[in-house]
Amino acid sequence: MIARTWRGWAPAATADDYQQHYETAVAQHLKNVPGFRGARLLRRPDGTEVEFTSIAFFTDLDAVRGFAGESFEDAVLEDDARRALSRWDDHVSHAEVAVAL
Template sequence: MTALSDIDRSPDVIARTWHGWAPHATAGDYERHYETAVSEHLRDVPGFCGARLLRRTDGADVEFTSIVYFADMASVHAFAGDDPSRAVVEPAARRALTRWDERVDHHEVAVMLD
């Protein structure tokens, strides 16, 4: 894994953002899945630079926002395959979540503050 702080501040660094929602009862299941299976998968991707999972209460649900950092779009393709805008939602995540974005957004990182 390449640390964000180790990357040249070039505009090639990509932030991949995605949202999913879970009922409070299974929100912890999704967090554990992210910390274990998702983390393990991402660490094997060349150009993976780090990830954050954000959460907030959204009525009866918990909304998760995943932000994954990659060195460049080639690294995103290594993770997501031929359609980099398609969300990668594994079966364990589908069991914990009630809904999720089918598509993700990619942004060039303009400023990183350590």
């Protein structure tokens, strides 16, 4: 299994907007991707912003490509996410899940 990890930051005023976007639009998109195996959105205060870390799980890199396309190391952000966030990582990381408890 592959874990796809990405981070973005939102001002406190729009952090809830980003979380709602993830819970609705991102979740709906991911659920339709063959090989998607779940996701977590982590949230923590970071000064005047809120840091979000998304970890999405896929069966393999082909499934990741089904979500992100051939440039699968680039971040995928819809316009609603861009409006809610102040900054984000342009690239994501992928790692093989070595142990799942």
